[in-house]
Amino acid sequence: MSTNHDLVITGARVVTPDGVHDGGVAVSGERVAAIFADGAAPPADHVIDAAGRYLLPGLIDSHVHFRTPGLTHKEDWPHGSRAAAAGGVTTVIDMPNTEPPLVEPELAAEKAALVAGNSLVDYRFHMGVTADSVESLHRLRPRQATTVKVFMTGHHTAPHVIRDPVVLDRVFAVAAECGIRLVLHAEDDSVFALLDEYQDPPAGYDAYESAHPRSGGIVAVSRVIELVRKYGTAAHILHVSSSEESDLLKAAGRVGLPITYEVTPHHLSFSAPDTQRLGARIRLRPAIRCLKDQGRLWEAVMDGGVATIGSDHAPHTKEEKVLAVADAPPGLPGTQEMLIAVHTGMRRRYPDLEQDEVMTRVARLCAERPAELFGLTARKGRIAIGLDADLTLFDPDATWIMSAEHTEAKVGWSAYEGWTFTGRTELTVRRGEVIFDGREEKPRFGTPTGVWLDAEPAVPTDPAPTSDAPLAPLPAEPHQPVRLGGPR
Numbered sequence: 001m002s003t004n005h006d007l008v009i010t011g012a013r014v015v016t017p018d019g020v021h022d023g024g025v026a027v028s029g030e031r032v033a034a035i036f037a038d039g040a041a042p043p044a045d046h047v048i049d050a051a052g053r054y055l056l057p058g059l060i061d062s063h064v065h066f067r068t069p070g071l072t073h074k075e076d077w078p079h080g081s082r083a084a085a086a087g088g089v090t091t092v093i094d095m096p097n098t099e100p101p102l103v104e105p106e107l108a109a110e111k112a113a114l115v116a117g118n119s120l121v122d123y124r125f126h127m128g129v130t131a132d133s134v135e136s137l138h139r140l141r142p143r144q145a146t147t148v149k150v151f152m153t154g155h156h157t158a159p160h161v162i163r164d165p166v167v168l169d170r171v172f173a174v175a176a177e178c179g180i181r182l183v184l185h186a187e188d189d190s191v192f193a194l195l196d197e198y199q200d201p202p203a204g205y206d207a208y209e210s211a212h213p214r215s216g217g218i219v220a221v222s223r224v225i226e227l228v229r230k231y232g233t234a235a236h237i238l239h240v241s242s243s244e245e246s247d248l249l250k251a252a253g254r255v256g257l258p259i260t261y262e263v264t265p266h267h268l269s270f271s272a273p274d275t276q277r278l279g280a281r282i283r284l285r286p287a288i289r290c291l292k293d294q295g296r297l298w299e300a301v302m303d304g305g306v307a308t309i310g311s312d313h314a315p316h317t318k319e320e321k322v323l324a325v326a327d328a329p330p331g332l333p334g335t336q337e338m339l340i341a342v343h344t345g346m347r348r349r350y351p352d353l354e355q356d357e358v359m360t361r362v363a364r365l366c367a368e369r370p371a372e373l374f375g376l377t378a379r380k381g382r383i384a385i386g387l388d389a390d391l392t393l394f395d396p397d398a399t400w401i402m403s404a405e406h407t408e409a410k411v412g413w414s415a416y417e418g419w420t421f422t423g424r425t426e427l428t429v430r431r432g433e434v435i436f437d438g439r440e441e442k443p444r445f446g447t448p449t450g451v452w453l454d455a456e457p458a459v460p461t462d463p464a465p466t467s468d469a470p471l472a473p474l475p476a477e478p479h480q481p482v483r484l485g486g487p488r
Contacts, residue, residue, distance in 0.1 A: 005033055005044040006432060009391065012050035013356070015057070015363045016383050020356040025055060027389040030431035035385060050393055053426060054359045057383050058090025058390025060370035061335050063238060063262065063310030066092070068114055070099025075315045075333075079410035081120040082445055083313070083336035085436040086408050088392035088425040090121050091380055091453065092335065093370075096128030096149050101160055103128040104136050108144035112452040119450035120435045122388075124374065126183055130160045131167045137174045146375045146458035147181045147236075152220045153189035153285070163189050169227065176231040181373065181458040183236045186220035186245075187212075187286055201326040205279045208325065209272045209287045214242040217286055221245045225252045228259050234459045236373060237261040239312050241286035243296035250305035258459075260307035260373060263297050265334060265341035266415065270294075280321040281415050284312075285330040298349055301365065307373065309365045311338040315411040333409035337416050339366065343396065343423040355396055375455035393427035400424060 007027040014021050014035060026034040026042050034042060041047070066080040084092055096102035102111055108125055115123060127145035129137065137148060150171060154161040162168045175182050192212065202211040221237060225248060228235050240246055240261045249261045270282050271291045282288055300306045314331030321328050334341075339362065346358050371381025379388045399422055407414045428436035435446035 003043070005042055007046045007048070007389070007429070008041050008044035009048045009050055009055060009393070010041045011038070011052060012055035012393070013052065013359070014055045014383060015359045017368065020054075020360060024050065025383060025389070025391060027429070027432045030389060032383060032385050032387055032389050035383065048393075048427065054355075054394045054396060055383070056088065056359060056363050056392040056394055057367040057381060058388075058392055058428065058430060059088050059339060059366045060091045060093070060374075060376065060380060061087075061089045061311050061313065061338060061366075062093045062308055062370040062374055063095065063264070064092045064313040064335055065095045065097070065315075065331070066313075067315075068094075068098060068111070074317060074320075075313075075410045077115050077118040078448065079408060080313065080335065081118070081448065081450060082436075083333065083408035085120045085428045085430070085445060086425060086438065086443060087311075087336040088339045088394060088428050089335055090388075090390040090392070090428060090430040090435070091123065091376065092121055093124045093126055093147075093374060095126055097151070097160070101128045101130070102126075103130050103133045103160070105140045105144045115450075115452070118448050120446060120448050121430060121450045122380075122390075122453050123450055124376070124453050124455060128160065129162070129171055131162060131164060134167065134170050134174055137171075137178055137180060140178065140180060142375060142455050142457050146455050147183050148175060150182055150184045152185055152223075153187040153192060153216065161189055165223075168223075172227040172231045172233045172235075176233040179457050179459040181234040181236060183238055184220075184224060185239070185285075186224055186237045187216040188219040188223065189216075191216040191219050204325060205283070206276045208275055208283065209289065212285065212287045214244060214289060214293075217242055217245045218248070221248050225249075225257065225259065228252070228257050232258065234258040235260075236307070238310065239264045239267065239284075239286055240297070240306075241267050241289050241293065243289075243293045246296055246300045246305060250300060253305070261305075262308045262310045263301065263306050264310060264312045265338050265345075266312070266332060268294060268297055268301070268345050269341050270415070278415065280323075280325075280328040281413075282332060283321070283328055283330045284332065298345070301346075302350070302361070306365065308370050309338065309342055310370075311335040313409070315409050317411050318413060332415045333407065333411060333413070334415075336408055337402075337414060339392070339394070339425060340402075340421045340423050341416065342366070343394075344419075344421045347396075347422050359394070359396070373458060375458045376453065378456060379453065389429060389432040391427075391429040392425060393429075394423060395426050396423045398422070398424035
């Protein structure tokens with residue numbers, strides 16, 4: 001009987017929570033079997049020479065819209081998971097604003113059945129909530145979801161908005177009672193409604209940001225902080241766009257409130273002048289803000305204020321994007337671009353930062369912390385013996401220009417077309433299987449055997465200390481479920 005490991009990756013800069021080390025990783029079955037120093041590689045049936053590249057934990061993209069069910073003309077799991085794998089992502093957590101929306105716990109298994117056999121990457125779901133489904137959260141179990149998405153404002157693909165402050169208060173109360181972490185689109189719909197009463201819709205993209213101003217986010221974040229203070233509810237604010245929101249959330253976290261926040265690569269990469277130039281290609285909600293905001297978000301990434309980076313992968317077709325300004329939907333593809341955009345931005349903004357430190361920060365923000373916040377630490381988020389062999393081989397020095405031909409998202413376009421990137425994903429391994437190999441001119445993909453993951457409660461009853469300290473700053477009622485696959 002062979003004693004060889006199934007796969008060994010040698011000659012790598014291995015990024016672990018304990019530091020970056022020269023050596024490699026051995027895989028047996030689906031798990032990491034050994035982490036070894038240079039020159040100590042064990043025998044294996046298959047050996048990959050990393051040639052000095054960085055070996056990161058497989059990334060966890062905790063904010064994707066793969067559009068299943070009901071919106072698959074924009075994206076689907078075969079394409080979305082290919083884009084994720086090409087970006088070094090091995091696990092995604094999908095958002096609930098589909099048709100019909102994922103707003104009842106019993107629907108999670110039905111959605112998983114639609115995804116099964118179509119995903120290269122492993123997956124989880126964020127549950128949704130409407131004004132009529134709040135009490136259903138009492139039935140939610142970690143197998144179905146550990147998190148609930150709250151839309152405090154809406155748009156084309158997010159019609160289920162919690163506008164009533166009494167209902168929002170109840171959502172926070174139930175979430176605290178049930179140990180659920182809320183993830184929120186925190187812009188105040190009443191602010192935008194008030195502004196819309198006296199101002200015309202923007203006729204061009206030079207007025208788009210001012211028509212969806214930062215005040216909506218500031219008001220909403222302030223409300224969330226007070227509700228967290230009132231109930232002790234764990235809350236994670238998504239796609240923070242302004243310096244004021246970032247400052248409020250950093251302060252709330254540092255006085256001990258259980259509140260964290262995410263930034264996206266596109267809010268780190270683009271600024272308001274780019275919206276005037278690129279138009280609908282980077283039309284977003286929240287809108288892209290000014291250069292000062294972009295700089296403050298980067299500061300929060302580097303000083304530990306930001307907990308996670310998520311792509312907010314939200315594709316729309318070209319035909320939808322070229323509609324009139326008032327009608328074009330917000331959102332862009334992003335899971336494939338997440339790692340390269342963040343790495344490129346960090347290298348250019350902080351040129352004196354050691355490459356080991358860059359990779360450590362990326363691993364923390366895009367793998368380790370998402371695993372901690374969303375109940376996946378037993379399997380994901382780190383390179384460690386016994387955990388899933390989710391690995392991303394990354395060349396930090398590759399320089400290349402992105403074009404539409406590189407995109408794997410179903411819509412076939414990227415907001416980053418024409419960008420010169422520094423760094424490239426060469427190989428993505430999910431539970432021991434190579435699901436993306438980009439070392440040749442034409443990339444190769446593995447088999448769509450991604451699984452619906454179990455998870456631990458996102459908010460333990462008796463939480464143990466986690467690695468919340470920032471990185472060092474720079475010098476039950478019976479229910480008849482709606483059928484996801486059936487008529488609506």
